[in-house]
Amino acid sequence: MPAPERLPAPGVSAMGEHEELLAKGELTVVGRIREASNAVLLCTVTYGGVSADCVYKPVKGERPLWDFPDGNLARREVAAYLVSEATGWGLVPPTVLREGPYGEGMVQLWISSGAAGDGGPPADGTGADGSADDGTGDASGLLALVEGEEAGEGWKPVALADVGEGRTALLVHADDPRLRRLAVLDAVINNGDRKGGHLLPAPDGRLYGIDHGVTFHREDKLRTLLWGWAGEPLTGEAREVLGSLAARLAEGEPLATRLAELITPAELAAVRARVAGLLRTGVHPQPSGQWPAIPWPPV
Structure with missing residues (x-):
């Protein structure tokens, strides 16, 4: 039997192909990523003669948090991917919610970072640069x-x-337009944990953000290392994207309907309010002073 074809990293037009592979493929656990705060399993996923590396985070392996309901961090990761796709920026790797070997969980395409030709995650579960993180890769230069x-x-x-x-x-x-887009996305999804290690520069020049379990809270939880543009005017591109996103978040729109299956009504209302607030002020948000502005540890 021929070996499965390896699916390359996603371009914008290939996201649906990756989603189908992740949602329908057979998951095989090959290791556990060490020192992640929740259970994070390295897997291969195979479907229709195609395979890829991915990360599987079963709900059963989530550590309870005082300010987030138990058992729904995986759903927030999927919601973050959907919002990212709605912006057209493709800042979050393809992510689905599905059943796996250890029950329901989030499955996300593994994005190799570093030099072009990186063949995938190391077998010992370390990061692409040898660090013991949850699939972070190397954010050097950022x-x-x-x-x-x-x-x-x-x-x-x-x-x-x-x-x-x-x-x-x-x-x-870095004063990098990719990071600036990610800062806008984080403001929309209310990311409470944008660490340096959650930045994944890919060999093709694209930048991804990972680990979006603590997002979408109805209260201001924004904690990030990307405060460099705080108080500065949003770019024209960002304002255009936010305007389009506001329309797609309207009641009855497909994005709003899908998000309603993943987060609470109050949280969905808060997403709409944050987008409206960004459009109204026209500037990047600033730390509120009511919540630690930078995550710990920062990397």
């Missing part, structure tokens, strides 16, 4: 610590960080 209080050309300041021995350094992120 985040840095610099001496002094000036970010420098091409960088946006975030906050001063304690680097030990009484010393501080300025945490900065």
